[in-house]
Amino acid sequence: NAGVTQTPKFRVLKTGQSMTLLCAQDMNHEYMYWYRQDPGMGLRLIHYSVGEGTTAKGEVPDGYNVSRLKKQNFLLGLESAAPSQTSVYFCASRDGRLAEQFFGPGTRLTVL
Amino acid sequence: QQQVKQSPQSLIVQKGGISIINCAYENTAFDYFPWYQQFPGKGPALLIAIRPDVSEKKEGRFTISFNKSAKQFSLHIMDSQPGDSATYFCAASGDNNRKLIWGLGTSLAVNP
Numbered sequence: 512n513a514g515v516t517q518t519p520k521f522r523v524l525k526t527g528q529s530m531t532l533l534c535a536q537d538m539n540h541e542y543m544y545w546y547r548q549d550p551g552m553g554l555r556l557i558h559y560s561v562g563e564g565t566t567a568k569g570e571v572p573d574g575y576n577v578s579r580l581k582k583q584n585f586l587l588g589l590e591s592a593a594p595s596q597t598s599v600y601f602c603a604s605r606d607g608r609l610a611e612q613f614f615g616p617g618t619r620l621t622v623l
Numbered sequence: 624q625q626q627v628k629q630s631p632q633s634l635i636v637q638k639g640g641i642s643i644i645n646c647a648y649e650n651t652a653f654d655y656f657p658w659y660q661q662f663p664g665k666g667p668a669l670l671i672a673i674r675p676d677v678s679e680k681k682e683g684r685f686t687i688s689f690n691k692s693a694k695q696f697s698l699h700i701m702d703s704q705p706g707d708s709a710t711y712f713c714a715a716s717g718d719n720n721r722k723l724i725w726g727l728g729t730s731l732a733v734n735p
């Protein structure tokens with residue numbers, strides 16, 4: 512049981528490049544979330560999904576897109592990366608009957 | 624506008640001492656208050672959580688105290704150990720999608 516996994520672990524992009532971060536969970540959870548964590552800012556919700564085929568905006572959605580084509584996967588896309596998107600990105604998932612969110616190990620992204 | 628205010632920003636405690644971290648919230652619709660623990664390079668993990676119908680919850684050395692009228696809740700770590708050295712986040716949620724609003728975190732160092 513791997514829990515929540517994220518790929519890649521590290522990535523360096525140049526301004527304007529695009530990339531996709533992958534989150535996978537093997538707990539059959541309905542809910543999935545993408546957060547970014549910045550020093551002094553805590554965690555902020557980017558987008559979330561309440562089930563396969565659904566997505567919704569969180570607190571800081573601008574510059575990001577998401578897709579949930581399969582229940583176990585939640586993808587976060589950056590179409591045109593900016594230095595302000597340098598951050599650590601965390602994915603989390605949750606059983607719809609419970610409140611606890613389970614987090615992945617994070618992806619450290621640097622945009623030059 | 625920060626809806627969950629956490630203090631202190633950092634805390635140094637001697638081994639065996641009591642660590643206390645405080646959080647205050649504004650939204651009276653919040654009905655779920657978790658504390659997460661994060662070690663360097665890892666994702667946050669749920670430590671303990673409380674709902675507003677109880678004033679205290681204890682799990683081992685960790686206790687949440689909740690004051691609904693003051694809109695405050697705190698984490699107490701009894702007999703603090705060096706292995707407790709981590710960043711602690713309080714959070715709050717008040718909707719069915721369990722979108723969490725996070726405090727900014729407290730970096731705890733327990734000296735041996």
